[in-house]
Amino acid sequence: MQRTQFGQMACSIARTLDVIGEPWSPLILRDVWVGMRRFDQLQADLGISRKVLTERLNHLVDQGVLARHPYDNRPRYEYHLTTKGAELVDLLMVMAGWGDRWLAGEAGPPVLYRHHACGEISNVDLRCAHCGEPMHGGDVDLLPGPGASP
Amino acid sequence: MQRTQFGQMACSIARTLDVIGEPWSPLILRDVWVGMRRFDQLQADLGISRKVLTERLNHLVDQGVLARHPYDNRPRYEYHLTTKGAELVDLLMVMAGWGDRWLAGEAGPPVLYRHHACGEISNVDLRCAHCGEPMHGGDVDLLPGPGASP
DNA sequence: CAATCGGGGTTCCCTAAAGGAACTTCGACT
DNA sequence: AGTCGAAGTTCCTTTAGGGAACCCCGATTG
Numbered sequence: 001m002q003r004t005q006f007g008q009m010a011c012s013i014a015r016t017l018d019v020i021g022e023p024w025s026p027l028i029l030r031d032v033w034v035g036m037r038r039f040d041q042l043q044a045d046l047g048i049s050r051k052v053l054t055e056r057l058n059h060l061v062d063q064g065v066l067a068r069h070p071y072d073n074r075p076r077y078e079y080h081l082t083t084k085g086a087e088l089v090d091l092l093m094v095m096a097g098w099g100d101r102w103l104a105g106e107a108g109p110p111v112l113y114r115h116h117a118c119g120e121i122s123n124v125d126l127r128c129a130h131c132g133e134p135m136h137g138g139d140v141d142l143l144p145g146p147g148a149s150p
Numbered sequence: 151m152q153r154t155q156f157g158q159m160a161c162s163i164a165r166t167l168d169v170i171g172e173p174w175s176p177l178i179l180r181d182v183w184v185g186m187r188r189f190d191q192l193q194a195d196l197g198i199s200r201k202v203l204t205e206r207l208n209h210l211v212d213q214g215v216l217a218r219h220p221y222d223n224r225p226r227y228e229y230h231l232t233t234k235g236a237e238l239v240d241l242l243m244v245m246a247g248w249g250d251r252w253l254a255g256e257a258g259p260p261v262l263y264r265h266h267a268c269g270e271i272s273n274v275d276l277r278c279a280h281c282g283e284p285m286h287g288g289d290v291d292l293l294p295g296p297g298a299s300p
Numbered sequence: 301c302a303a304t305c306g307g308g309g310t311t312c313c314c315t316a317a318a319g320g321a322a323c324t325t326c327g328a329c330t
Numbered sequence: 331a332g333t334c335g336a337a338g339t340t341c342c343t344t345t346a347g348g349g350a351a352c353c354c355c356g357a358t359t360g
Contacts, residue, residue, distance in 0.1 A: 003316075003317075003346095003347065003348085004173075004197065004198070004347085004348080006173060006177075007253075010260040011177075011180070011246075011249075011260055011261070012245070012246040012247075012248075012249025012250045012253060012254060012259060012260060012261065013176055013177065013180050013242055013245045013246050013249060014177060014249075015249045015253040015254075016245040016246070016248055016249040016253065017173040017176060017177070017245070018173075019253070021172070021173035021176075022171075022172060022173060023154075023156060023167040023171035023172060024318095026163055026167060026171075027156075027161075027163065027164060027167070030161070030163050033287055034292060038336080038337090039336070039337050039338075040335085040336060040337075043337095047154065048154070048318095048319090049318065049319045049320060049321090050320090050321095050337085050338070050339085051318080051319080051320085051338090051339075051340085052317085052318060052319075053338095054337085054338060054339080055317095055318095072327095072328095072336095073327085073328095074326080074327050074328075074336080075325090075326070075327075075336090075337080076327095076336065076337075077336095077337080084252050086286075086287055086288070087248060087251070087252070087286075088248060089286065089287030089288075090244050090247075090248070090276050090286060090287065091241065091244050091245060091248060092163055092287070093276065093285070093286075093287065093290075094240050094241050094244050094276070095162070095163045095166040095167070095241060096161075096162040096163050096166070097162075097240075098162075098166055098237060098238060098240070098241060099161075099162025099163060099164075099165045099166040100162045101237070102234050102237070103162060103165040103166065103169070104162060104165075104297050105297070107296060107297030108295055108296035108297040109162060109295040109296065109297050110160040110161055110162060110294070110295050110297040110298045110299065111161070111162065111292050111293070111294065111295050111298070112292070112293045112294070112295040113285075113290040113291070113292060113293075114290060114291040114292075114293055115278045115280060115281065115283070115285055115289060115290055116289050116290065116291070117278065117281055117283040117284075117285075117289065118278060118280055118281035118283065120278075120280045120281065121280075121293070122278045122279050122280035122281070122285070123278075123279045124276045124277065124278070124279065124285050125276070125277050125278070125279040126240050126243065126244070126274045126275070126276065126277075127274070127275050127276075127277045127282075128265045128267065128268060128270075128272045128273075128274070128275070129272050129273045129274065129275040130265060130268055130270045130271075130272035131265065131267055131268035131270065131272070132277075132282075133265070133267040133268065134267075135243075135263075135265055135267075135272070135274050136236075136237075136239065136240060136243075137183055137236055137239030137240065137242070137243065138236070138239075139265060139266050139267065140243075140263040140264060140265055140266065141263070141264040141266070142184060142261050142262070142263060142264075143261070143262045143263075143264055143271070144260070144261065144262070145258055145259040145260050145261050145262040146257060146258035146259065147254050147255070147257030147258040147259055147260040148260045148261070149260065153318065153319090153345080153346075154318085154319085172346095174347095188307075188308085189307070189308050189309070190306085190307060190308070193308095198347095198348090199347065199348045199349060199350090200308085200309070200310085200349090200350095201309090201310075201311085201347080201348080201349085202346085202347060202348075203309090204308085204309060204310080205346095205347095222307095222356095223356085224307080224355080224356050224357075225307090225308080225354090225355075225356080226307060226308075226356095227307095227308080
């Protein structure tokens with residue numbers, strides 16, 4: 001398919017897509033996040049082909065998003081989120097929030113999130129890391145940064 | 151490629167991936183977000199094949215994420231974000247934040263975000279919509295919701 | 301008023317990636 | 331020695347992405 005490489009673009013969105021920019025990767029991360037760590041478990045839960053799962057896992061490990069941990073003294077491995085990978089869960093939560101809002105329909109959201117800090121069922125909201133006010137697409141100006149293209 | 155359909159899964163992440171779960175869609179939304187609205191502009195900026203761009207735009211319009219607006223009294227159309235699409239920009243901002251943090255390298259982020267409310271260069275942070283405290287992957291319990299699978 | 305232009309696609313062919321099922325590997329257990 | 335089970339690997343078929351050429355159609359130009 002000679003797929004385009006996004007990693008070279010001077011755009012952090014494109015670069016992120018080079019890491020998790022096809023549909024299985026976020027689902028794999030979701031499963032690992034909720035505690036599914038083993039190959040056959042992931043394969044059965046997702047219904048992904050074993051070949052593609054192998055490719056994706058290798059890619060995610062190469063990118064430092066997942067780490068392989070041996071268990072059982074045999075050549076058996078579990079997949080864990082690294083710090084880099086754990087921070088991608090933010091992305092999953094925002095995806096889930098959008099899907100809950102726009103795609104859940106009559107039935108309502110399939111999963112609820114209870115926040116440890118307050119104990120309430122809630123959702124994520126985007127805030128400015130600096131002033132704490134809401135920060136969405138329309139609330140920002142974009143400026144060229146130090147890594148802007150030449 | 152008989153690609154798996156994610157839309158039927160009882161998972162808002164999977165459903166969201168059915169809408170923007172391949173790598174061009176987020177980049178198209180990014181471009182529309184920053185003001186690129188026309189076919190040839192998008193095609194030239196992204197380097198996407200015209201065929202695939204047509205497919206993606208149709209899909210995004212079908213999903214209610216983009217809307218086609220005529221201009222110029224000719225059969226000419228501009229693509230605009232709907233409300234549904236504008237809320238997807240949250241996702242782009244989180245992707246950009248992660249990419250800035252983990253993939254930008256020495257050069258630093260290619261784009262900076264200035265928050266209107268405070269005027270500062272900043273980034274998004276995930277907060278609980280209920281209590282306002284930080285809310286990340288490790289800060290929540292997952293519970294079955296009303297739309298959980300039977 | 302014929303010729304050209306430009307935006308927005310459509311068609312066609314080629315290649316590479318996804319699906320799927322069968323097969324392999326290797327240590328552990330019986 | 332034979333079987334099991336987890337974790338891949340191989341091979342084949344189907345389909346989606348890339349790329350370039352082509353088409354349509356209203357507006358502009360000479």
